[in-house]
Amino acid sequence: MTAELDPVIHPASRLRIMTTLVAAGEGKAMPFALLAERLDMTPGNLSVHLTKLETAGYVRIDKTFRGRKPATYAVLTHAGGLAFARYLTALKTLLDPVREGVGDNDATN
Amino acid sequence: MTAELDPVIHPASRLRIMTTLVAAGEGKAMPFALLAERLDMTPGNLSVHLTKLETAGYVRIDKTFRGRKPATYAVLTHAGGLAFARYLTALKTLLDPVREGVGDNDATN
Numbered sequence: 088m089t090a091e092l093d094p095v096i097h098p099a100s101r102l103r104i105m106t107t108l109v110a111a112g113e114g115k116a117m118p119f120a121l122l123a124e125r126l127d128m129t130p131g132n133l134s135v136h137l138t139k140l141e142t143a144g145y146v147r148i149d150k151t152f153r154g155r156k157p158a159t160y161a162v163l164t165h166a167g168g169l170a171f172a173r174y175l176t177a178l179k180t181l182l183d184p185v186r187e188g189v190g191d192n193d194a195t196n
Numbered sequence: 197m198t199a200e201l202d203p204v205i206h207p208a209s210r211l212r213i214m215t216t217l218v219a220a221g222e223g224k225a226m227p228f229a230l231l232a233e234r235l236d237m238t239p240g241n242l243s244v245h246l247t248k249l250e251t252a253g254y255v256r257i258d259k260t261f262r263g264r265k266p267a268t269y270a271v272l273t274h275a276g277g278l279a280f281a282r283y284l285t286a287l288k289t290l291l292d293p294v295r296e297g298v299g300d301n302d303a304t305n
Contacts, residue, residue, distance in 0.1 A: 092208045099201045103290065110293040175295070181212065184219040186284070 090177035093170060095143040100128065101136045108146065108163040109171050116149060116160035137161055145170050199286035202279060204252040209237065210245045217255065217272040218280050225258060225269035246270055254279050 096105050103126050111117050123133045140146035145167030149160040163171075179186075205214050212235050220226050232242045249255040254276030258269040272280075288295075 092211070094208065097206075097208055099203065099206055102201070106290055106294050171294070175291070181215055182284070185215050185280070 090173075090180060092177055092181065093174045095139060095145065096171060096174045098136075100126075100132065101140060104133070104136055104140065104161075105145065105163075105167070105171050105174075108161060109168065111163070113163050113165060113168045116162050119159040119161060122161055140167070143167075143170070199282075199289060201286055201290065202283045204248060204254065205280060205283045207245075209235075209241065210249060213242070213245055213249065213270075214254065214272075214276070214280050214283075217270060218277065220272070222272050222274060222277045225271050228268040228270060231270055249276070252276075252279070 096102055104122065107122060107125060108115075108117055119130070119133070119137075122128075123130050126133065128136075137146060137148060141148050145164060147162045147164050149162060151158050151160070205211055213231065216231060216234060217224075217226055228239070228242065228246075231237075232239050235242065237245075246255060246257060250257050254273060256271040256273050258271060260267050260269070
């Protein structure tokens with residue numbers, strides 16, 4: 088049986104959050120508002136998913152002030168980067184048997 | 197914003213079922229018991245997920261008899277094959293920004 092797909096990362100919303108943070112880079116502070124806008128997620132929905140990622144230690148939430156305005160940032164942790172790499176490897180292993188046959192060749196039209 | 201990941205296919209259990217049926221091939225009848233064993237899923241759990249895939253038209257459930265014993269088979273439909281191809285394309289698009297940086301290179305150790 089193939090390695091399990093990390094249930095913290097796999098759900099679509101959290102996968103999209105992690106992909107955005109991994110693309111930004113480990114330790115990079117991503118403004119909450121920018122993340123919500125880019126992922127077209129409501130602040131409430133984004134907050135729920137970020138909390139699950141934070142609980143797992145994959146993301147750190149930094150709350151600070153810019154001038155007098157509160158500002159929240161999401162930061163990919165080293166553990167988060169490693170967990171995402173394991174997730175990608177497990178996903179690739181799962182999809183290997185079908186990736187050639189399906190995807191971007193004519194069979195899909 | 198990237199194409200949505202088909203919510204019928206993306207959940208891990210159903211993704212593993214679809215990957216197994218796509219690897220077997222469209223129209224190929226996969227015995228229920230073999231699928232349950234291969235995916236290490238209880239019959240009840242497999243049945244719930246197959247019903248969702250059947251409702252979406254991605255899988256056909258054939259019930260027949262082998263001798264006097266009832267036998268159930270899961271068959272990937274043409275629509276299921278196309279949906280899975282669209283899913284893979286959307287998944288690849290989502291993961292493209294991070295696939296080079298993470299995965300099977302040294303950065304993950």
